[in-house]
Amino acid sequence: MDTAATPHSNYLTDGYSLKSWLLTRDHKRIGLLYLFSVTAFFLLGAFFAGIIRLELLTPAGDLVSSDIYNRLFTMHGVVMIFFFLIPSIPSVLGNFLVPIMIGAKDLAFPRLNLLSWYLYTFGGLFTLWALVTGGVDTGWTFYTPYSSSFSNSNVALVIVGIFINGFSSILTGLNFIVTIHKMRAPGMTWFRMPLFVWAHYATSLIFVLGTPVIAITLLMVGAERVLHLGIFDPKLGGDPVLFQHLFWFYSHPAVYIMILPAMGVASELVAAFSRKAIFGYEFVAFSSLAIAVFGFLVWGHHMFVSSESVYSAMAFSLLSFLVAIPSAVKVFNWSATMYKGSISFEAPMLYVFGFIGLFMIGGLTGLFLAAIAVDVHVTDTYFVVAHFHYIMVGGAIMMYMGGLHFWWPKIFGKLYNEFWAQVAAVTIFVGFNLTFFPQFIVGYLGMPRRYHAYPPEFQLWNILSTAGATVLAVGYAMPAFYLLHSLFKGKRAPSNPWGAKGLEWETTSPPPTHNFETPPVVTEPPYNYAK
């Protein structure tokens, strides 16, 4: 890198050795370490998805055996959920931005932050090792008693990997909560915090309240496999449905771990590219907390067909519908923010439009699934697969990409090629819809998920879906080229290339090691675009 042209020393130029990166306590460098690991796991998960889509191109299960297929979709789910979607925005963008946005020099516990990256990476590599030495065929949900008593795959090893990774989530959440409570700059009151920070606060609450429950649940499955305890084994008096309760108590809120930070990114981007303050700032802030709270009350909608009493099912159905309210508050408020704003259509904003569209489709089909009668019809079909891909992938990845583009000049101090960024955003949107919309239809027609062969009448929809996956892959590959290109040949980014508001734009690009040359004092409300 060209140090002579660098006008000031920054966190990137602060040491070049491998040691200065692997032992860093700087939240910005740790964010980049995460960026590296998270991207690697994304490529891996995408690779599994590619083989799955190829297999489903023809009705006969001809590419891989059913056993291999089970292992493939399990690893796709495990890698994508635990090692990509959950950590992507909080660990990469959150790590980098939360301290800067509130005017702190670092997260409250820098060493713990580094530890959580090591736990994440080690847990991920451990899981990969379990994959190479046999894989898992249970599906990412590890439903008992199959996972605890019958499966002949590496369930225990993968559980250990996820367990280790869980500590990483807990430590990240803990770090954010303490940082947001105790490290805000003078004048940075709670209601002057960017909505990105609010979203991460709500996400962190889920991290610390949900993750321990799945940790102990997976520990019980592991103990059951090794010691035959019988907690989930009906033969020994145990109850497999108990596993589902404990599992979904975390794993439903985990969906909000993926979507809440995405909503935080969306709020920042909508304000910046509409040149307006967020409409109903307090409502958007509190809707994050409301989603986090409701998220813990809806796990039972995963069990409408698992011996749940009709009254519990009704209660969980009602509560699931309620999540639509704070979600809609956000969407309406983003729309109201854009109304009469001077909107510019740069790449990050294109991702926001894509995000809102996909999130709307995913959210509305979520209402279908919260309705018991419809849910019973489409349980374990591709309708569900399409729904959660729209929410989790369409939500989390679109905004991860949008956020990455928005803050790229801040993170690396380089500008990327805007034209190709726009092309990539559109390609991803088109590819995504082509991949997953046919799955709603084929699922509604009755194609079950997790089968490697299917009746010929479903083939047309599967061909469309696989074609879409190809387009999507091209769309995801493009940023790898123009973003990397920008690092070497890109123009130097000014402090505030978008003319956006927020403390992160007041420091230099890339920021100095301690984030600010002079400690910031906040004197104005957030998103003060009016003046």
Added chain:
Amino acid sequence: MSGTHSDEPSVLQHHFDNLGQQFEASALGMWVFLVTEVLFFGGLFTAYMVYRMTYPEAFAEASHQLNIVLGGTNTAVLIGSSLTMAMAVYAAQQGDRHKQVLFLVLTMVLGMVFLGVKSVEYSHKFAEGLVPGPNFRFEGDAIHAQLFFSLYFVMTGLHALHMIVGIGIMAVLTVFAWRGRYTSRYHTPVDVSGLYWHFVDIVWIFLFPLLYLIDRHGAVR
């Protein structure tokens, strides 16, 4: 703001403004961690509650096999260790190095007494054939009693693991306290470790009645 205060640079980390902020952050961090611990144990408590309600007789019968004297002794030992821990924190706040070390060591000793008693109990259970597995022997509803003992070993085992971690932390604290690292101005690690130790005690305060005492009144033995 920085540079004018007299905080010792060795204990004030660079990203905090002053020791007060640093202490508050550490304390809040430990409280949040303890919340995660509550939920971690919460999964086991939920499982215990479900099966206790499903198989009340078998669970009552099985719980009568636990040694109430040993369990009671351990409860007293742990409460004692919480007292010595509180004294250690107080000594640290007073900057009394010798009492700090003394009470930390006492806490560790009591913790080890607890683990010793626990291992005696475990060995009894092995001898009586009450460990879940192929050699499980139980007169009555053996299948569901085995479920009780599964939960007993997982819950007390996880608790014991927390005790071992706690004793490790105490050992490190003792070394630093001996070297005079903690003064009346800086004693954050002792404080937050104290919180952890009290939490582990409280978990036992719930485990003891749930596992040993419930349904004790109609007991035959």
